Amino acid sequence: MAAAEPTILATSGGYKAGRRTRLEFDHLLHYAVELSGVSGRAPRVTHIGTASGDQRWWAAEMDQAARVAGFDFSHLNLFTMPNHEDTEAHLLEQDVVWVNGGSVVNMLAVWRAHGLDGVLRRVWEHGVVLAGVSAGSICWFQGGTTDSYGPELRPITNGLGFLPYANGVHYDSEPGRRPLVHQLVSQGVLGETHCTDDGVGLVYRGTDLAEVVAEVRDKAAYRVTAGAGEGVDAVAFEERLEPRLLG
Secondary structure, three states: OOOOOOEEEOOOOEEEEEOOOEEEEEEHHHHHHHHHOOOOOOEEEEOOOOOHHOHHHHHHHHHHHHHHOOOOEEEEEEOOOOOOOOHHHHHHHHOOOEEEOOHHHHHHHHHHHHHHHHHHHHHHHOOOEEEOHHHHHHHHOOOOOOOOOOOOOOEEEOOOOOOEEEEEEEOOOOOHHHHHHHHHHOOOOOOOOOOOOOOOOEEEEEEEEEEEEEEEOOEEEEEEEEOEEEEEEEEEEEEEEEEOOOO
């Protein structure tokens, strides 16, 4: 099933502790499935774990969560080689592509080495919902902030650019994220930046921000734009975007 138009769900969430498994899928991941419009069969969801090196132990946890959710679940691994002969054909068969967190810098480099950047754009244009958490959120944008280089957060400006904004994740849980976003936007390193507290997701239809949703109460998203001033006096303006609570 294809979404009515190209759709991305960019999040800082999607997981919760399970009752009988260590991990379950939370409302944001289920909402990605809802956005695909699939009905009458098990949703086909594939997980891409490049950002954490395709860790098989994590894939096993995801498999258990998918069993609980009732998903027809698969993985696209690139380490040590792609596990599907035709990655594009595999992804086009999916309702949702879910990208996990980790190193967005390493992930983008590996994707480009395998031509997956072009594949994902065609899959998105075909109507498969693209979604993910953390690195799996930033990747769809022009850039954002990352700890891929080390403990000190740094900007990244070579995202896939499907969405013409930058992205800030874990906005409320990692103290360095907000001030760095404000600094980078005020300096013009990043353009308009859309940020999410943990448990919040941003829905884009085409390249337009269409909806803000949350799986946790009292959380929000934020739009950060350049304000007045130049040089050291430059400032950024932050607008709070209230989400619709899922579930």
